[in-house]
Amino acid sequence: MPSRTAPTPRLSARSKLIDAAHLLVRRQGYSATSVDQICAAAGVSKGSFFHHFPSKEALAAVAAEQWTARAEELIFTLPPWTRVADPLERLIAHIDFRAAMLDGPVEAFTCYVGTMVQESFATSEVLRKASDASITAYSERLAQDIEAAITLYGIKHGVTALSLAYHVQSVLQGGFILAKSKADPSIARETVGHLKCYIKMLFERG
Amino acid sequence: MPSRTAPTPRLSARSKLIDAAHLLVRRQGYSATSVDQICAAAGVSKGSFFHHFPSKEALAAVAAEQWTARAEELIFTLPPWTRVADPLERLIAHIDFRAAMLDGPVEAFTCYVGTMVQESFATSEVLRKASDASITAYSERLAQDIEAAITLYGIKHGVTALSLAYHVQSVLQGGFILAKSKADPSIARETVGHLKCYIKMLFERG
DNA sequence: ACAAACATACCAACTAGTCGGTATTGTCAT
């Protein structure tokens, strides 16, 4: 005799909660997102929530780790241009890719950890560090490609790879804020255009 | 006979509430800041709060206007370099000034409206528009100086004044996020350094 | 049988906002 309730693939509640956290926090921010909301969006009961996570803060921190993994895959692994041989070409393709992502509803391309750290940097070291880890991982990964491009082509003004990688992060995060305030991603694409222009000038043959 | 209670300069509760909102929202974000907290920080009762403002949202919107006025004065009027004759020199001085501001505790130099819009863009059109108005006002004001510099010296790649002004905003806002995640302003100064480098290259004689 | 996964009912603390009232002010006739 089959059980009444569906077989419910186990361990899925956990990842559904993380997905829901990504979705809701990107849309409303961390504080404005309640545990009940996350549970409802994930289709999971509150008891289940606190079975998997000791607190809302703990879920948010795990969701930050997950966000890093997701970005690594979506931005540094899956796209075909990540296998382009020339590192400068790869870097420019990276910028173009980030610009192309800036389309559709704002909450679909903005950054989970960037949104979260704004509200939590002063009140939760756990969340601040989780956000920092994600941003740092992205920047250090990107710095590898930049470093290779510098080695191959040189760069003006003694710019360092890691510093430029953080600058890329900065322009993206700032672009998200402008896109939010205008409810329109075009301004963010424009700002990333400036970034591309800057990088190309840095690598131009003097 | 003097009255027992102090003369209490009237209308001060209103501005004290606005100041408290700036302080607390920059530190904790909008949602995490309660009306009670704002009242306590301002030394004002809750009854008084709702006498001056119909809602928390309304205070936040008025505080955004006030933030614009404050920025206009602090950044575009008071500093002596705003009277430098050469517009390009003035623009570079502006960037240097913004970089120099990035010092001390993070919540002391970050942006009230940038923080607020992150959480409210999807849930409150009132706050989104109030934030946008502030960011737009800053950018359009800065674009005047950039326009003058372009007229005088020309610029590479057909960059427009307003677009570059928004790029400046973007880098600043992004720098704030990095500073928050690292609990250290130095990374933000570095990113503004890249911005300065970009602008100088754009205006270099070809 | 056993532990992990899930659910429901519940709690104390906190939330934005209301309400009835008091204190302080400026205005104006005297």
Add this chain to the structure above:
DNA sequence: ATGACAATACCGACTAGTTGGTATGTTTGT
């Protein structure tokens, strides 16, 4: 100057609903 009067500024207790988190179970896979 002074007293009457209305308007504005201010106060703190209250409410209805929400918050993160807990306590106590039931279901499920092995």
